[in-house]
Amino acid sequence: MNFIPTKLEGCFICEPKIIPDGRGYFMESFNEKTFEQGIGQKVHFVQDNQSFSSKGVLRGLHYQTGEHAQAKLVRVLAGEVLDVAVDMRPESPTFGQHVSVVLSAENQKQFFVPRGFAHGFLVLSDTAVFFYKCDNFYNKESEGGVIYNDETIGIDWQFPAEKLIISDKDKVQPILANAQKVW
Template identity: 70%
Template sequence: MEIITTPLEGCLIIKPAVFPDARGYFFESFNEERFNEQTGLKVHFVQDNQSASGYGVLRGLHYQQGEHAQAKLVRVISGEVLDVAVDLRAGSATYGQHYSVLLSAANKLQFFVPRGFAHGFVVLSETAEFFYKCDNYYNKASEGGLHYADPALNIDWQVPADQLLVSEKDQVLPNLDKL
């Protein structure tokens, strides 16, 4: 496993060691001991989630706050997505900045999004299955979000605006300056 740092402190790209052979391939998608040792973190995941979506579906930008904040380790099982994290940590030198990474079944990359970040993704392929681990349980009363098209964030979602499929709930999320 290779750990790749990003410009946002704490956000990491995880590149697994993949072992192909005539039958296909094998890779270890997660090993808590190795992950914690190589990242220097002490993360214990307690919940796995999975979604299936079609082209242009945008989910996000979501976060959990307070004692229910969540770190996530995300990956794509089939298809391709643009995955985005936005730094919401008060006092952070990169507050309000975002980082995006292309995750796909083909590249097998994973993206670690620490607590204190909003997270979202858009499907770039015909369909995609998205899988993620959380280090804290979901709590509806602690959920928050940012509007995906906030001009202050200036995120290039790589899908024409008229082709995005966004939930009603996500369409009315506030901009960063309203948090």
């Protein structure tokens, strides 16, 4: 697997080695030893999650706070999404900045989002199956969020705003300046 650092320290785009043949392909999607060497830290995943969404569905920007903060390794099993991470670490020189990557079943890329980051994605294909590993268990009381269209973050979602499908919960998230602290 090839690990590509992003402008946000700790976030990596992960490109698997795909071995094609006449029957299709083979790839190793996760190997703990290879993964930890590639990102330079130990991460032990304890929970896998999967969602199915239609074109235009935007989920995010979400994070877990305090002792319940989560690192995520995300990928798309079917379809295509624009995946986004926002640095929520107050002491970070890149606080409030974001990075985005297109993940698809075709490109097989994965995205590692460490603890201290908000995360969200927008479905670009007709439908998408989104899969992610978490290194900490979900805790409802520790939920945090930032509004998807915060102008100070400036995410280009590459999709018409009037066609976005957003949950009521995500429509009322605070702006970055008023968001709950991650630590």
